[in-house]
Amino acid sequence: MILIKNGTLHTAVSKEPLQADILVDGGKIVKIGAGLSSEGAEVIDASGLNVYPGFVEAHCHIGLDGYGIGYEGHDYNELNDPVTPQLRSIDGINPFDPCMEMAAKAGVTCMATGPGSSNAIGGTFVAMKPHGKRVDNMIVKFPVAMKCAFGENPKRCYQKNTITSRMTNAALIREALKKASLYKAKVEAAGDDASKLPAYDQKSEALIPVLNKEIPLKAHAHQANDLCTALRIAREFDLDITLEHVTEGHMIVDELAKENVPLAVGPTFGHASKFELQNKTWETPGVLAKAGCHVSIITDAPVIPLHYLPLCAGLAMKAGMDEYDALRAITINPAEHIGVADRVGSLEEGKDADIVIMDGTPFTVEGVVKHVFIDGEEI
Template sequence: MLLIKNGTIYTMAGEIIENGSILIENGKIKEIGKDIVAPLDVEVIDAEGKMVTPGFIDAHCHIGLFEDGIGFEGDDGNEMVDPVTPHLRGIDGINPMDRTFEEAYQGGVTCAATGPGSANVIGGQFAAIKTYGRRIDDMIVKEPLAMKIAFGENPKRVYNAQKKSPMTRMATAAILRETLFKAKNYVEKQEKAKEDPSKAPEFDMKMEAMAKVIRKEIPLKAHAHRADDILTAIRIAKEFDVDITLEHCTEGHLIADYLAEEQKPTIVGPSLSERSKFELKNLTFETPGVLNKAGVKVAIMTDSPVIPLQYLPLCAGLAVKSGMDEMEALKAITINAAEILGIDDRVGSIEVGKDADIVIFDGNPLKDINCKTVATIIDGKVVYKR
C-alpha cells in the first residue's frame, strides 16, 4: 500500500482537496480524503506544499514508433507503399525501451495514445498505453483505440512523390470513402452470415480492421490541419455514420462555430513547433482556448516526436498564456483527454477505483517554468522519485 498525504489534490473530478491524502492499494485508488487512517507499515510520501494531479495523458503522439536519435532503423510509423493500411497495429512497432518513455513519465505523462503516422489515407490502429514498462503487452490500456486516417498535405506529398494516387484532396477523400463502402458491405455480409454461413465474406484482413469502425467499436482518428480538411473529415464521418475525433485541428479556431455545432471532440497540436508546411500557416496556441470557449471538448497533444512528451504540460501552459482558462487547460491533458480516448473509466482523474496514476509536483507545471516532478506513480508503483 502507498499513502500520499498533505498534498493539494487536483482530482479533476470537480474538486480540489487542500491537505488531502490518497490511499493506494493493488495499483488502484482506494480512498481519497483529509483524515485517512492507513496501516502502520504503509509506504508514505509526504506531499506537503506540493501539487498532486492525475498522470497527464497525451491524446495523440507516436512514442515508441519513431525512436529517439536513431533514424531509419527506429522509424516504424509509416508504411509508405500503400495508402490503405488499416490492418497495421501500432503496438507491433512500439519499442517501450526507447528512452523517450522514461523522459515522459519523469515529466508527469503517464499515459499516451500512440500509433501510425499520417503518410497514408488510412494508416492503422492506435493504442492507449502507459508510459512505464518493458513489454508493450503489459502497458496497454486500450487496443485498438482508434483508426488513424489522414487528410491534407501529408498523403498528397507522399504519393505524389511515387506518382500514384492520392495526389489530390479529392483522391484522399475518394479512397477513404471507397474503403468505408467496402467495409460496410463486408460487415453486412458478416451479419447475414449469422443466419446463413454461406453468405460469409471471404476473409480480408483490412476489412476486418475497418469493421471495428463501421460497428462503432473504435472511432476514426482524423489528421486534419486546414479548415476545409477538418470539415471534409466530418462530412465523411456523417455519410457513413461512424465516430470520429479531430486531430491537430490547427485551423479549428477559424471554424469554432461549426465545430461547436457538430460536437466532435478535438485534439489540438502540436503548437510548439515551426510552421513547416503551408497548411500550418494559421498555427497558434490560441486554438484550444477558442474551441473550449465555443463549447468544444478539447485535449492538447505533443504529436511526439514533434514535441517530446515531457513538454505536454508546457504546451497546456502556453495555451493558458494565449487565453485558455487554466483549469480547462489542465483538463485538456487529463480528464478531457481520457474521455475523448474512451479510457476515462481507468485514468484521467483521481477517483476511487481508478488506476493509481498520480504525479506530485513542487509547483504548478502549467505556470512555473522551474516546476519539477517530485514523484510519478503508475499503477500504484513509484516509477520515478526525485
C-alpha cells in the same frame, strides 16, 4: 499500501483544489479524504506540494519513431499502400524507446500512440502506460481508434502514383469504408454457414469495428476545409470521429461547437513547416474551450517531445486559456478522447493510481516533479 498525506489535490474533475490525503492499494486509488489513517501504509508527505492525476497524451507516435536513430526505428508510417487499416500499432512499438522513460518521469503516465499521417487510412492506435518491458503488459486499451488523414501529408507521400488531390484522398477513404460495409453485410448474412462467407478481406475486416462504432475514426486534419471533410465522411457513414491537430479550429469554432466531437489540438510549438500550419496559434485551445468544445492538448510526439506536454498547456494558458481548462486538456479530456477515462485522467477513487506530485505547477519551467506513480508504483 501508500498514503500520500497533506497534499493540495488538483483532481481535474473539481475546479477548486482541496487539501486531502490519497490512499493507494493494489495499484488503485482506494480512498481520498482528510486525515486518513496511515496504519500499515508507506507515508509520503506532500505538505506544500501539488498533487495531480498523471498527464495523458491523446495523440503521439512514440515507440514507433525511434530516438536518435534513422530508418531502423522508423515504424510509424507504411509507405507501400495509402490504405492500410489492417496495421496495428502494437506490432511496431518498442517499449525500450528512451522517450517512454522521459515522458514517465515528467508525469505523462498514459498516451495514445499509433500510425502517422502518410496514409489515407493508417491503422489502429493503442492507449498504453509508458512503463514496462512488453507492450502486451502496458496496454490500457486496444484498439482505441482507427487513424485516417486528410490534407497535405497523404498528398505529399503518394503524389507520384496515387494521391494528387484532396478529392482523391477523400475518395479512397470512402471506397474503403463502402467496401467494408458491403463485406460486413455479407459476413452477417452468412451467419454460421462458412460456405457462404465472402473471401477474406483483411482491410475490410479491420474496418468493421469502425462501422460498428466500437472505435472512432481518428482524423488527422489541420486546415479548416479538411476538418469539415472529415466530419462530412463520418456523417455519411454514421461513424464516430475525433479530430486531431485542429490547427485552424479557431477559424471555424462555431461549426466545431455545433458538431460536439472531441478535438485534439497541436502540435503548436515550433515553426510552421508547411502551408496548412500557417494559421497555427497557442490561442486555439482556449478559443475552442471557451466555446464549449471538448479540447485536449497534444504534442504529436516526437514533433514536440512528449515530456513537454504540461508546458504546452502552460503556453496555451499564456495565450488566454483558463487554467482549469488547460489542466483538463492534459488529463481527463484526453482520457475521454481515447476512451480510457474509466481508468485514468483524474484523481478519483477506483481509478488507476497514476499520480504526479510536484513542487510548483506543471505549467511552468520552474515546476519540479517530485514523485510519479504509475499503477501505484513509484517510477
